[in-house]
Amino acid sequence: GAVMLVTCLRVRGSAEWSLPAADEPLSEPKPTRGRRLRWVIQAFVPSVFLLAATNHITVDVAATPVLWVVPLALYLVSFIVAFGFSRPVLRGAFLLVWFASAFVLGTNSFEGTSAPLFRQIGATLLALVSACLLCHGALAEDRPHPEHLTAYYLLLATGGVLGGVFVSYVAPLVFSDYYELELVALGTCGVLVVRAYSKTPVAWPRRARLAVLLGVGVVSPLLVGSVIAEDSVPCWYAVQSGMFRKAGLDVSFQKVSNGSASSTGIATGTFNVGNTNAMAAINAHVHNVP
Secondary structure, three states, X not given: OHHHHHHHHHHHHHHHHOOOOOOOOOOOOOOOHHHHHHHHHHHHHHHHHHHHHHXXXXXXXXXXXXXXXXXXXXXXXXXXXXXHHOOHHHHHXXXXXXHHHHHHHHHHHHHHHHOOHHHHHHHHHHHHHHXXXXXXXXXXXXXXXXXXXXXXXXXXXXXHHHHHHHHHHHHHHHOOOOOHXXXXXXXXXXXXXXXXXXXXXXXXXXXXXXXXXHHHHHXXXXXXXXXXXXXXXXXXXXXXXXXXXXXXXXXXXXXXXXXXXXXXXXXXXXXXXXXXXXXXXXXXXXXXXX
């Protein structure tokens, strides 16, 4: 699917650039390393957001068959809109939707499963599509001269692949729980700040830059706080929990009623999850993890 998408964009880009305008230069300097890195990151963030939102909706919110199709469809539609119909006048609307949905996303993290179902799904999907539209829109604005389009689309595809590798292989080994959604939301804020103040291809208007700074200033502390508020655990707990996830077990260590996390769970075969005791059967799974 990703290969077909990149191929279609490549063909469309070639057709679009086949006849240069009268005032268009016949060539341009080779893109700098910083510009190429920005392409990779702007493709990496939406890819991570797609997988993080899909995991959140289908695992934490509602385990409904075929629900994963909705985030994927929104991700693909964002490519069509960004490269085919996006205009600078729509940027303000995308920013408004992004910061509003990211704010709700942060409040949902604090509330956990007690948040209303429609609000959890709605905020996640709106955050996904608006983040993808903004990141892919930045990519479309920064599309280079035709002689550099091959490297451009290759780096775009590379960013998408790296996003999948991060969520599928790196995150389960590094994080003790599903933090990818909040972290990629923070990453989106970073991409917006860099793009707003970047002069390549053109700097955003002053009003848009101020709106980005204001939105990031409000949303970022909320997202960081939502991650910190989730019970943090020692490093070796994180490794063990990553092993649980790799084995298909969704286990997270949390604070219990006495305010301290169990420190003997792995050794004794019984540990605390919330306010309940998980028996040695789960520990047997841990010993079988390769």
